[in-house]
Amino acid sequence: MPAVDTVLLPLCVGLFLLGVIATGVAWRRHNKGRVIQGVALALAPIALFFSGLLRLVWNGAVAVINWAGAVIFSPAVWFGLSLLGLCIVLWVVGGLVSRRGAGGSKAEPGKAVTAGGLQTPKASATRAVAKTGPAKGRQPAPIDEEMAEIEALLKSRGIE
Template sequence: MLAETICSAVSAAGLGIAAVTAYRKRFLAATRIAAYSLVPIALVLTGVVQWVSDIAFKPSVWLGFGLLGLAWLLFMTTRAIERRGVGTRKERRAAAQAAQRDAVAPAVSALSGSGVPALQPQAKPKPKQQATDAGEDFGDIEAILKKHGI
């Protein structure tokens, strides 16, 4: 009831301001002000104001909004945890075992004909070798650029 009265008063004041503006020969501005001032009374007549006031003053509605917010928060938290890759203990243990199997698989496939595994230590490239490899890569790039006249 109070909201309807306030909306009616705002509309009446807006129409009064529109009339004064039209009296000053500013018809475009007066029309715009009249349009804005008709919105509150239109909302009252359509029942939107009653609906909003029913929502705003009922605790059960706010409890419902709170529960919706909590559900959204829980959903987003689980999505964030899922994206980080942190799962349950079983999932982490299964991932670790799968990684271990992947590391052992090349050694098992390198079995010799006698059935004895031919484990050969893989030589890691020395830092000097990496530097020369990088230099060779740049040499190739330089050759290509020279070939095209750049």
């Protein structure tokens, strides 16, 4: 019998016995649903042992522990983990920059983009305001900038 089985088999038998005890307590309380669940949980460790899945989990845990022990003493692994962290940070920053750049690169309706990237009001928009102007005797309604942006977006999509 390999060394892994000498550890896992007694552990599974112990968990099985705890499950049987819990099932006995549920039986005495006449809780049939809990009895069925107790039998299922009592049999689970034995089933995992005989199917080989428990050994797979054991080997995975041992591999992770060995890797963690190697990380502590290996400068090459620390360098690799540092590079991995740098990759993640650069990926996140690149996503933020591209999202911010995509939103700012589109010209707003009613504005023209100059060679330097600055946005200025289009001449036609300023002429239209100058021609119509406010009616005499009436004061223009205060313009909310956010509402003006929303209205411009709706008009650009053909919604009025």
